[in-house]
Amino acid sequence: xxxxxxxxxxxxxxxxxxxxxxxxxxxxxxxxxxxxxxxxxxxxxxxxxxxxxxxxxxxxxxxxxxxxxxxxxxxxxxxxxxxxxxxxxxxxxxxxxxxxxxxxxxxxxxxxxxxxxxxxxxxxxxxxxxxxxxxxxxxxxxxxxxxxxxxxxxxxxxxxxxxxxxxxxxxxxxxxxxxxxxxxxxxxxxxxxxxxxxxxxxxxxxxxxxxxxxxxxxxxxxxxxxxxxxxxxxxxxxxxxxxxxxxxxxxxxxxxxxxxxxxxxxxxxxxxxxxxxxxxxxxxxxxxxxxxxxxxxxxxxxxxxxxxxxxxxxxxxxxxxxxxxxxxxxxxxxxxxxxxxxxxxxxxxxxxxxxxxxxxxxxxxxxxxxxxxxxx
Numbered sequence: 001x002x003x004x005x006x007x008x009x010x011x012x013x014x015x016x017x018x019x020x021x022x023x024x025x026x027x028x029x030x031x032x033x034x035x036x037x038x039x040x041x042x043x044x045x046x047x048x049x050x051x052x053x054x055x056x057x058x059x060x061x062x063x064x065x066x067x068x069x070x071x072x073x074x075x076x077x078x079x080x081x082x083x084x085x086x087x088x089x090x091x092x093x094x095x096x097x098x099x100x101x102x103x104x105x106x107x108x109x110x111x112x113x114x115x116x117x118x119x120x121x122x123x124x125x126x127x128x129x130x131x132x133x134x135x136x137x138x139x140x141x142x143x144x145x146x147x148x149x150x151x152x153x154x155x156x157x158x159x160x161x162x163x164x165x166x167x168x169x170x171x172x173x174x175x176x177x178x179x180x181x182x183x184x185x186x187x188x189x190x191x192x193x194x195x196x197x198x199x200x201x202x203x204x205x206x207x208x209x210x211x212x213x214x215x216x217x218x219x220x221x222x223x224x225x226x227x228x229x230x231x232x233x234x235x236x237x238x239x240x241x242x243x244x245x246x247x248x249x250x251x252x253x254x255x256x257x258x259x260x261x262x263x264x265x266x267x268x269x270x271x272x273x274x275x276x277x278x279x280x281x282x283x284x285x286x287x288x289x290x291x292x293x294x295x296x297x298x299x300x301x302x303x304x305x306x307x308x309x310x311x312x313x314x315x316x317x318x319x320x321x322x323x324x325x326x327x328x329x330x331x332x333x334x335x336x337x338x339x340x341x342x343x344x345x346x347x348x349x350x351x352x353x354x355x356x357x358x359x360x361x362x363x364x365x366x367x368x369x370x371x372x373x374x375x376x
Contacts, residue, residue, distance in 0.1 A: 182300035196263030206232035
């Protein structure tokens, strides 16, 4: 009888052991994420940022008018401007902003993107003696179109360094390099539910240069807790291998994107190619050397970022101190594996990036730089 009882107890003992193992694993994971989150909060609270300035002006801001995914950019700019100027008026391209400008007499009209804005109406605003500016969102990929728009504005701001001389040659002397940044109210450290916890993530469209690299590293990604989201990823030759890790054709909002960045141990950043053959309006072949907005958003979440190299990246982050770079698919896999197994190094670099981002690379920093250039 005793022998039979011990056999009956075996499944219960095994179940208890499995439960204990799962509990220990969950505790370790929760403790690790909580520890890192606490350190991120300490970094932010210990910062003592210098005042960015305040301008006694009325600004008329004209949104992109495109909705998502441009609406988060609009919101980021609006939030930043509210803290920097005396008065902010917000209109869409579909509204009669010309009449509004004549009535309100703003000191400055700022347009985001501008593809939905009538340049003839901008000319009317300029004729009233009102300063106008456009902040371009997609350089150099739409330069065949934007080069015909920019001459209608007093000021042009571009997020691509190589486009500055291009627009100046087109006749806009007041062209300035001004990348986007991180919206510190969205892309910041935060506690998130467990479904966002991943080892590796990438959020973005499956452009062909990205497809080529992800096809090569697919076996490694398939063996890890990986998350990929965006359009065109079914173009992968290795799609079946990765399909369970891909959320196909999803346009993700800023808050959810931030949650995945926060929940990932490593986020891959891979820039779009300047010479993509399918989705491109860059017949001049203008190079892309500047970091994309994702660079600042990932860093603002206190997460380690592995990014491909763009030559102007060094202006913003120091490799191996605040960010990690790779130059090939093989190097990307090597560094993914290294930092997944070296927790303290990974966290230290992520914390350095967070500190640099909140200290230099928010939208408030960018808009204050813009206003200094225009108003002194």
